[in-house]
Amino acid sequence: MKNFELYNPVNLVFGKNQITKLSSLISKDQKVLMLYGGGSIKKNGVYDQVKEALDGYDVVEFGGIEANPEFETLMKALKVIKEEKIDFMLAVGGGSVIDGTKFLSSAALYEGDDPWEILAKRIRTNKGLPFGTVLTLPATGSEMNSGAVVSRKEINKKLAMGGPGLFPQFSICDPTVVKSIPQRQIANGVADAFTHVLEQYMTYPIGALVQDRFSEGIMSSLIEVAPKITADPSDYDAAANFMWACTMALNGLIQKGVPTDWSVHMIAHEITAHYGVDHARTLAIVLPRAYQYKFEEKKEKLAQFAERVLDVKTGNIEEKASHAITAIEEFYHSLGIDTKLSEYTEDYEGFAQKAAESLTQQGMVKLGEHGDITPEVAVEILEKSY
């Protein structure tokens, strides 16, 4: 096992009717900026619940944060934060709204000239403007970690940031919101969380017994809950398991002491940056081909996954490992998610090279648990993903 540090001070408030606790979580003397996305919270009742809980507070609103939160939009929100002298932000939404809020948390206290530098220069944030979240879309785990991803369309970039100053003070996770989420986004959430676990698990054996069992446990749970939550999003128990699995998939716990990959995410970000394809779907496009390419390096963990998660008891390591890759791709398909780039765009010729150039520009030239996913390798993986 590798050395590690685990620190996660988020106060996670999970369950039914927890939004009413907002008034005990935010002090009344703070001026609050409430951030949200395209307005779905006004249809599903969350907006009203939050406003009611914040009755008597000085609240400013900023809506319209889009999926894959856009730098230009966030810069408008930053202006509001400064003009209105905001003390505390409340992100009400999914991973995009929360990630956007994390960028703002950092940018609000950034002393440089251009907040884009936080992303472009990979500056870690040790202290940010305080914020909390009300989660409306289980998927990214952003509600209980200190990372974020922000896009900038004008230059086709999607970049990551983070730091210990970017943990939410609290996150309210009420599974009853799941019933109002469109099927497409539920499928994305399951695929996203499942892939998060794979990025932290599917490397090579290092004898980390508990971490492996936890990762396998989250994936088993997602496989078990996926058909239930897809069939009936108003099934509270299914929704609660879905939501909790998504949070645990990326709150930092399962990666402690083990090697992690994340090359699939870095390559897949390029697809979203170029084509605007949903994040989860880009992962499903890249992952099966990446695992085929790295079959020799990953086959032992692939086989372990087959044994423990899929209950495959026969065959040698290679057969079990192949079975695992097929089953993972079939799991994406079972969620209604296509796993070939050509199923999303006709304009894919030459994309692999563009993606490789972008990765090179960002210094992402040694990805994966062995640092051997070069931009050239990314080209090979992406060309097989067409």
Added chain:
Amino acid sequence: MKNFELYNPVNLVFGKNQITKLSSLISKDQKVLMLYGGGSIKKNGVYDQVKEALDGYDVVEFGGIEANPEFETLMKALKVIKEEKIDFMLAVGGGSVIDGTKFLSSAALYEGDDPWEILAKRIRTNKGLPFGTVLTLPATGSEMNSGAVVSRKEINKKLAMGGPGLFPQFSICDPTVVKSIPQRQIANGVADAFTHVLEQYMTYPIGALVQDRFSEGIMSSLIEVAPKITADPSDYDAAANFMWACTMALNGLIQKGVPTDWSVHMIAHEITAHYGVDHARTLAIVLPRAYQYKFEEKKEKLAQFAERVLDVKTGNIEEKASHAITAIEEFYHSLGIDTKLSEYTEDYEGFAQKAAESLTQQGMVKLGEHGDITPEVAVEILEKSY
């Protein structure tokens, strides 16, 4: 799934040579009280490592905190804290030293006349004197939770306390210490952690998929690692898995959203209070009989344990559940732990009634996940444990 809140701000620093980080974890202007137990840290090198890391600090020492930390001893330490105007405590030891330090954290800021009230009146601690820990004995999980248990021999009491003010600021867990731990204490640690998981898992099904998988994962890991760590405590990987499993068994995570039992602990505390038997061994005495007594209520989870942890695929629910109880008792035996009170003392006649009286005095009259373990039931369980 039940509603829950998860909050655990402990900065956990895990791995080889991590004690050197003490100087970055404690600010130099703080006067430090270093607390430890019977002196084993002076033999295994931990004392020297800590002193070296704290070179240049103003450090006062208090040694001699015993297993099942004793109120009278801790009151002496409290005197030192007040006389020396201590700012920060560093617990260097196992669960007993850490639990004792938690009591001191609370007592140092307690405004009542008699700190015993914190235990006797079950007063929650919202703010304590800050402290960190260097763990030398994996078992109780105290390094990453906010609970403690303190004994007072003169009145045969062993009482629990806790509160959000009692999380360590940091805990350093270096698995290399395991090689110096006596076999008896390693066995106790495995049994203790294993039983902690059972108290949070072996109740009734509530459809909490991730929590169940996590609990099963910790227990599977402990079963896998137990023979390795017993055979060779200098096996670093085995030691690291043992240590991490113990921490995860009782840091609050696996109990979130699920019913918990804890009646075994409450009844077993009475055995330690009366006979001074090691905590882990008292659990092994009480648990099998408690599960036999509550067979109908627990049989579904017992069967699930048999299926998933023991890989039992045949038999009906009752058969699998019986198999589970037998296997748990055999696991204790495999660690060299006896599971009958008569194997620890000849003076057991009438003890069950005394224990029941003590439980009644403490108001523990409705224990277990259904609140149906009355003092009368405790008598029945204990008499079968003779």
